[in-house]
Amino acid sequence: MTHMAKTVVIHEHGGPETLTIETRAVDEPGPGEIRIAHRACGLNFIDIYQRSGLYPQRMPAALGMEAAGVVEAVGEGVTHLKPGDRAAYAANPPGAYTEARVMPAAQVCPLPEGISFEEGAAMMLKGMTVEYLFHRTxxxxxxxxxxxxxxxxxxxxxxxxxxxxxxxxxxxxxxxxxxxxxxxxxxxxxxxxxxxxxxxxxxxxxxxxxxxxxxxxxxxxxxxxxxxxxxxxxxxxxxxxxxxxxxxxxxxxxxxxxxxxxxxxPTLFTHIADHATCQEMARHLFDKVLSGEVTIRIDQKFALDNIAEAHRALAGRQTTGCTIVTI
Structure with missing residues (x-):
């Protein structure tokens, strides 16, 4: 069955005005893949680098590197996730600014009860970055x-x-x-x-x-x-x-x-390229949050339709803490 999902896409590099919303088909997951329905996604400077062309993308390009939601389907060979699981990720390829997507499963992590979807969307890229800065560099x-x-x-x-x-x-x-x-x-x-x-x-x-x-x-x-x-x-x-x-x-x-x-x-994506390492880093981060040692502060929320405004706020240094895009 083919599903449809609103997705943020650029057709050329440039400013926030290049961000457009299209409705795209979302197919069934293949081997090693999952389909996930997002509840929220994160906003990061890497998204701006990809949009502007500092990190060139092949056009048309979907953007967004982290999100949280519910796994809807899993492909052959996926054993650490199942339909109905809460999950969160920071991962390649870009494309997290969407209602739902099919993506590689290896860097998608089970999201513990006690951590909300909004926290999960806000914390994965930033939190695992801190993990490697303090423990792997x-x-x-x-x-x-x-x-x-x-x-x-x-x-x-x-x-x-x-x-x-x-x-x-x-x-x-x-x-x-x-x-x-x-x-x-x-x-x-x-x-x-x-x-x-x-x-x-x-x-x-x-x-x-x-x-x-x-x-x-x-x-x-x-x-x-x-x-x-x-x-x-x-x-x-x-x-x-x-x-x-x-x-x-x-x-x-x-x-x-x-x-x-x-x-x-360094980049986070080198560190998390290995499935086992990625899951270990995520568990370390989750433990910090569940213990109360780290609190995920979300100071700004934008609707998916207002993604250009979100990019302007982040680029203009008008934000503090984490920023999320709600689905």
């Missing part, structure tokens, strides 16, 4: 100090709570006093308003001139040089996003001159 332990840019955003507020739960000192940055207070309320030890303070000087002051063991930076171009200057010798800069634009080419010898620094540009 560079060794971190209780007592370490890290710098986290955009600490009042969706990823940032999860990171603040995650750091507090593991005894890690997190110094955040944000663009207003109100956003700094939000980060502090969620577990940041310190938060720097980068519009009124030099974050490099402030980090050096807070660490007694030593610097931090890691910088977690999703801003990119505007913070890259300063982030390097915040690291202690042998420290690692983890650049996991480009909200201000891509980092320009630079001389790799700079890393040696500044203290044998390390630099990495």
């Amino acid at each position: 560079t060794p971190l332990e209780a007592g370490d100090t890290v710098l986290f840019h955009a600490a009042a955003g969706g990823v940032g507020l999860i990171a603040c709570q995650w750091a507090r739960s593991e005894g890690i000192t997190l110094i955040g940055t944000a663009g207003s006093d109100e956003k700094c207070q939000l980060a502090l309320d969620h577990g940041a030890t310190h938060c720097i308003n980068y519009r009124t303070e030099d974050f490099v000087a402030r980090v050096r002051d807070l660490t007694g001139g030593k610097g931090v063991v890691a910088v977690m930076d999703s801003v990119g171009k505007d913070t890259f040089d300063g982030s390097l200057d915040c690291l202690k010798p042998l420290g690692m800069l983890i650049n996991f996003g480009s909200a201000s634009g891509p980092v320009p080419p630079f001389n790799i010898a700079t890393l040696a001159a500044k203290g044998s620094l390390k630099l990495t540009r």
Whole structure:
């Protein structure tokens, strides 16, 4: 049986005005696939990168990388999910901005009772990103100090709570006093308003001139040089996003001159490509939420029909916490 679903599609790269809503056919799942009816989907900067062409897509392209809903059907070989299961995911290929879809099952995770569909849609990409930042990128332990840019955003507020739960000192940055207070309320030890303070000087002051063991930076171009200057010798800069634009080419010898620094540009999708690893990361995230150590804060909700407005709000730095699109 063929089902029909409203789906957000672009036919060319560009601004929010390129986002159109079409009704598309949704078929039965094939081997290794599921059909899922969404209850909510998440909004992330990667969606903007794909829409704008920073991450080029083949046209026409469906957008959206995370969602939560109910499994309607499973294809041959799918054993970890069954029809009727609550589920959530962050996964390729894009296409989560829709009422329902057929997709690969391997990165779709059973969603525990006690976590709502809206929380599931808001937390998967951001929460598993925090999981790999703290557990799979560079060794971190209780007592370490890290710098986290955009600490009042969706990823940032999860990171603040995650750091507090593991005894890690997190110094955040944000663009207003109100956003700094939000980060502090969620577990940041310190938060720097980068519009009124030099974050490099402030980090050096807070660490007694030593610097931090890691910088977690999703801003990119505007913070890259300063982030390097915040690291202690042998420290690692983890650049996991480009909200201000891509980092320009630079001389790799700079890393040696500044203290044998390390630099990495990871993505969540490398980490979750393996089914077992993906499910393990999701369970770790779910445990944090179910224990109360991490609360998923949803500050903005948009209807699917208002997806362009949602993109404008996120790109304009008008959001805090997580943003979801309701179905």
